[in-house]
Amino acid sequence: MKLHKESRGTLIVASVSFALIAFLAVYFLEGWSLLVLLPLLVLYGLVFWFFRVPEREILEHHENVIAPVDGKVVMIKKVYEEEILKSEAIQVSIFMSPLNVHICRYPVSGQVTYKKYHPGKYLVAWHEKSSTENERTTVAVQSRTDHTVVFRQIAGYVARRIVFYCKEGDQAKAGHEFGFIKFGSRMDVFLPLDTEILCKIGDKTKGGIDIIAKMQS
Structure with missing residues (x-):
């Protein structure tokens, strides 16, 4: 292994x-x-x-939004994303248990335009305020469909170490690794309002493989 x-x-x-x-x-x-x-x-x-690293065949994607982590979809709702977009977006949140693979992957292909680490609290990862109050990272990618897609790694009550390797200007490839979180946490993805959501609350996701949404070209 x-x-x-x-x-x-x-x-x-x-x-x-x-x-x-x-x-x-x-x-x-x-x-x-x-x-x-x-x-x-x-x-x-x-x-x-x-800490296992499963072998997965990662395909090329243009309009598809790929599950960034293994886990369970716990939230799909319209929110106001204030850090980057400063507008309403659809938030898709995936919770990872300690038994899930914790590799974090790009949800879309494009160019990394923003990255920032935020120190913060350690609320339980499924708490709604954890997206803005917990220790977290924020990454933005200008997608191949010319949309700004924002996503966050969020530390939870147990997870106390977030790692992200990307740099501004990097080429993001949907399904490919950009970071890692230790011992249970959450990933949030913020998508344009006209995005077609292909997952529902309660769905189990496989990072780098499952398609959770499709953006308009």
Whole structure:
């Protein structure tokens, strides 16, 4: 199984902790040590599972908006996007549990025109105000259909590390990686009002594969 590069620090800490606790359990608990080691081994395995990088065939897209992450659609509504667009837009929010793949992907193809990191709170990721009050990043892409598409990585109550690798001027390719979030969080995508939404609340998404909307050319 291929692991994401963001796993390095976490795996070192997890491995050292596992080895230390295992040693203490065997030394002090002797025959009872399995009561500690078995659940600990499960947790250790979940850390590897969290950082997995699945192989996916990413296609070329022009008008399609691609799911930026694996997760569940929790919000589709008209909102006022005040940071970039300064106008109304359709917000599609996808929540990621700790068991989902946490690679963050471009939802559309085009050129990156804006990026910014915002420090903030750590409200639960499904809280409506987390989009504007939590620790987050904002990225804007001028799409191939000549629309400005804004999207945000949002930290949650557990997620405390957001990484995004893109730079202004980069060429964005729908479905391709631009960042990563650790341990549960949310992605918001802000689309033009005339966008055809192809997903609904409750849908499970596969990042880089599923089409969640289609923009007008």
